[in-house]
Amino acid sequence: MATANRPCVGGGHVCGIDVSMEVIGGKWKVLILWALHEHPRRRFGELRRLVPGITEKVLASHLREMEADGIVDRVAYDEVPPRVEYGLTKDGMRLNVALEPLAAWGRERSQSA
């Protein structure tokens, strides 16, 4: 999980924001998080439609990274045709909650713009 090479210290304690930024740093990750929050347990194809503009390759790689980071879990059903469902882990849900104030800030900002 590639530790940050930036100290990000102040007054002797770590700020922690850099850790979070690495996890949500991918171009579409917060959007995937948001989609999974509003539409729990979504399939690959549905996710692709829920995040317009993303390509299959990027969606797949982002999902794998998010899985490795423990914020998304993947359940593959052994069927034909294949079926896979993605959902948020507990930690992913907590991340989403932690993201809410930031989202609110963005919403206020686009309103007053």
Next chain:
Amino acid sequence: MATANRPCVGGGHVCGIDVSMEVIGGKWKVLILWALHEHPRRRFGELRRLVPGITEKVLASHLREMEADGIVDRVAYDEVPPRVEYGLTKDGMRLNVALEPLAAWGRERSQSA
């Protein structure tokens, strides 16, 4: 200020997180925000030291973007040698507050790791 070309809608309302992500998207921006939060009204050179690893060019361009986004304000004193101070605007402070839960999430995560 380059509007996102991503809809980021769900259930009919905009999520807003994409707006925020554009503002804090630069590689070092959250660190600059954090530094300015812990050390208000800092000079260019001080900031450079407070954010170890950043180059002058990138610090300057990030500061300019953050200024354009209205989260940082720049005060130049007409002296010799030149002296410039950077600080957070009201909106920048609110952004920092909105970032705190995310920072907490990151802190918890590095602890349990």
Next chain:
DNA sequence: CTGTATCCTTGGGGATACTG
């Protein structure tokens, strides 16, 4: 349907030198 495999492009950021 759920993905890989390839190939290619772009721009954000790094290194360095220079200036008012």
Next chain:
DNA sequence: CAGTATCCCCAAGGATACAG
């Protein structure tokens, strides 16, 4: 001190084709 000006690089993403 507080920045520009250049040049360069590379990894994150995009487009497209193919596979189990």
